[in-house]
Amino acid sequence: xxxxxxxxxxxxxxxxxxxxxxxxxxxxxxxxxxxxxxxxxxxxxxxxxxxxxxxxxxxxxxxxxxxxxxxxxxxxxxxxxxxxxxxxxxxxxxxxxxxxxxxxxxxxxxxxxxxxxxxxxxxxxxxxxxxxxxxxxxxxxxxxxxxxxxxxxxxxx
Amino acid sequence: xxxxxxxxxxxxxxxxxxxxxxxxxxxxxxxxxxxxxxxxxxxxxxxxxxxxxxxxxxxxxxxxxxxxxxxxxxxxxxxxxxx
Numbered sequence: 001x002x003x004x005x006x007x008x009x010x011x012x013x014x015x016x017x018x019x020x021x022x023x024x025x026x027x028x029x030x031x032x033x034x035x036x037x038x039x040x041x042x043x044x045x046x047x048x049x050x051x052x053x054x055x056x057x058x059x060x061x062x063x064x065x066x067x068x069x070x071x072x073x074x075x076x077x078x079x080x081x082x083x084x085x086x087x088x089x090x091x092x093x094x095x096x097x098x099x100x101x102x103x104x105x106x107x108x109x110x111x112x113x114x115x116x117x118x119x120x121x122x123x124x125x126x127x128x129x130x131x132x133x134x135x136x137x138x139x140x141x142x143x144x145x146x147x148x149x150x151x152x153x154x155x156x157x
Numbered sequence: 158x159x160x161x162x163x164x165x166x167x168x169x170x171x172x173x174x175x176x177x178x179x180x181x182x183x184x185x186x187x188x189x190x191x192x193x194x195x196x197x198x199x200x201x202x203x204x205x206x207x208x209x210x211x212x213x214x215x216x217x218x219x220x221x222x223x224x225x226x227x228x229x230x231x232x233x234x235x236x237x238x239x240x
Contacts, residue, residue: 085183091188
């Protein structure tokens with residue numbers, strides 16, 4: 001049975017998935033920039049600091065573009081039953097729970113290598129670097145695992 | 158995680174009613190991915206979702222889900238007991 005359906009729930013599902021991918025990319029890029037700035041503050045290129053200031057505008061513009069491209073005119077209203085079905089989906093919640101559990105342990109274990117990485121830095125920069133690295137790693141692991149667990153084996157419509 | 162494997166006839170029941178995964182998902186108020194995950198044995202649904210699916214198909218839970226007799230260890234992910 002392979003009836004191709006491009007229904008509203010499908011579009012909401014796709015939008016939710018693409019938002020997660022966009023969030024993962026954003027986390028890696030922003031985390032990478034912040035880590036570079038924390039580790040080598042003297043070598044900050046001007047574009048890095050200005051791009052951080054532009055970030056909120058870029059995020060909003062990206063979200064609007066993603067919404068227009070994926071939802072094709074439909075609104076993302078969290079109260080609508082179709083979006084409630086996507087947000088409270090059991091498979092989604094199970095995968096998020098699994099991803100949170102694994103990401104927690106990854107972050108815990110990573111504290112040792114991250115600590116060794118910043119051991120020679122001044123204390124304030126060491127704390128900043130550890131916090132940035134932990135947040136970036138945690139978020140990136142969480143989102144990657146969630147997307148991995150949510151992958152589909154069979155693309156039947 | 159239960160040591161029994163949960164078998165399901167969801168795909169057969171769905172095909173008998175000429176429903177797609179998306180249509181069944183819409184009737185049960187979940188996404189197509191949940192239906193797909195259950196059909197492919199990757200997910201053990203909660204009682205609530207099992208009831209919703211049975212209701213959407215106009216049948217009983219027993220007609221859709223049953224336990225394997227051999228007690229093989231399942232690799233599917235059960236829904237959280239907190240759900």
